[in-house]
Amino acid sequence: MDIDVANNYELIKFQDDNAVIVFSTAKNGLNYNKNEKIGLLNLEKIKKNYKLQGIGYLNQIHSDIILNFDGNIRDGDALITDKRKLAIGVFTADCVPVILVDTRLGVIAAVHSGWKGTKLMIVSKTIEKLMHDYGSSANDIKAYIGPHIDVCCYEVSSELVEEFTSEAIYSNIKISNGNKLDLEKCILTQLREKSIQEKNISTTNICTACNTQYELYSYRTCENKQGRMFSFVYLK
Template sequence: MINLYKEDFKEKDDFLIYNLGKINIVFSTAKNDRSFNRHKDYGINNLNSIVDYFNLKDIEYLNQIHSDKVYIYNGDETLKKEEGDALITNKEETAIGVFTADCVPIIIVDEKNNTIAAIHSGWRGTFNSIVLRTLEKMEYEFNIDKDEIKVFIGPHIRQCCYEVSEELKEDFIDRTNINEDILFKGRNLNLEECILNDVRKFGVKENNIYSLKLCTYCEDEVKLYSYRKSVGTYGRLFSFAFIK
């Protein structure tokens, strides 16, 4: 796995941008207090502004429900009202993205076949291997090349700050078969390790896995939104990718 830091990205306003030729991976920040809450008018306006900002034709996202449901956007009709947590497309000039405020955003890229995916993986999605399910669907529907696949893990609440119940701890240990000393520190869960376990199981090369080392809860240098850190109201980050 390759660790990425803020300096590895192009910073433009409140976006961290990673360019892969025709494909761009973008993680929003809370630098300008801009929130992407799809249930608020200001959030919809901020989402729609991405189209003009990046000179795109459209933007797509799902009504997230902490599931393992994966959709394919083929350009025929919008999926904005569909309930699910992962979106795949090969359509150019359309951003696909996910909302987070501690959960893990994952972007998957196959440059060879011009296919991208955006995944929202909270503890439930992680527990149910939504990333592995997305990779399998990409392979079945788009014949992705395992040797070319790149996986980007974005800002989320990390093991340093993510304490769970004893019951959930036992469930994760039983489910994943990951060494407890790696998966937990006390009751602090390493969501990323679960995701890495599924990504490696699928066959993604180690040097094609990238992790942006930012914790939404305790990061000081980069302002981010965190559900656990907030008191009442909290903003939403939007992590997305597009093909041009």
Template sequence: MIQAPNFADLAPLGLVHGFGDRFSTYPDGITTARQIHSAIVQDAACPLGEGDALVSNRPGVLVGVRTADCVPILLVDPAAGIVAAIHAGWRGTAQGIVPEAVRVVCSREHTDPRHLRAAIGPAIGVCCYEVGPEVARRFGIETAAAVHLDLPGINEMQIRNAGVSDIWKSEECTFCTVDRFYSFRREREAAGRMMSLVGWR
């Protein structure tokens, strides 16, 4: 699995995390929700239904999201011991799912965004992500033609604006890198999903 360099010093403290690729195998018992491209943040301790971000402050719980082109994002507050896994496609990004997850994490633990670390995993890059005028408009771009959207970059900006400054972003594009990643845009219904997970031992 792909490891975020800014989480590396937390492994000896018991943090488990990673962004999967085609070849990853995953531990049993990862807590997931049914993803619906929303801005709904769920607590992994509650019965899970639909949602696109999972928050946990319990040791022994791994939370995960599945993606193929959408942006997987992991949050950790090392002092408060809380983590979050987030699935941000264009709909979730337009609805601000990451700032919402930051808000939930901070209000639950009475902590500050400045204490959080964020990692943005492999997703479809600006090189390959073409959207039509309707989607572009959701991001404040008025156009009659198709445009390229930088979904990982927009999420990074949203995280920064939410007050988190410790951010790592993968530069790998899931659409470009055929031999390593699943891509929904490239493989359509045949595309598998990659799991991104985080939690404390």
């Protein structure tokens, strides 16, 4: 994990031979809310700064809808592409951004996994779609988990905790601490259940609500409720 400071903006980056993965922060007010003019302008800057041909994103609706990117902005919560020099990404301000990279075939996915998407197993289903549509193998998939609200700060209803803990996939996993839910552990469980190797899973270990190292948007704790970070990936 590298920290890239460009134009006074702070970005958290991973990269391998095929792909570049970027998790934005809120340093100096960097905002990617696509419903605001400044957000659209900042998205266009990504194309220019990284010399990309395009940038793809969705109207996120907290679903398990996974789409192969076709150039249109559609409703859903995960995008997949095998096109080079094209970034795809998701917007977050507490939800979990997950990036998947098939390092052998050159296929990438960006996943928005809030509690609804996590409960709907969107990360698992995205891996299944990579396998079905592109022929991906679990051994070749790397996963990157970006900043999100962590179990230390994510308090939910006891009913929601029970909904999660009653799922068979989590039956032997401790995914809660009282009324605090661990979305990352749920997603890690989904990755492991799909046979993604431990060595191929990277996480930033950054809580959007309480970390003091980075400026981040948190819908629960940040004054700017409209602020959004953008997590994206592109093939070189």
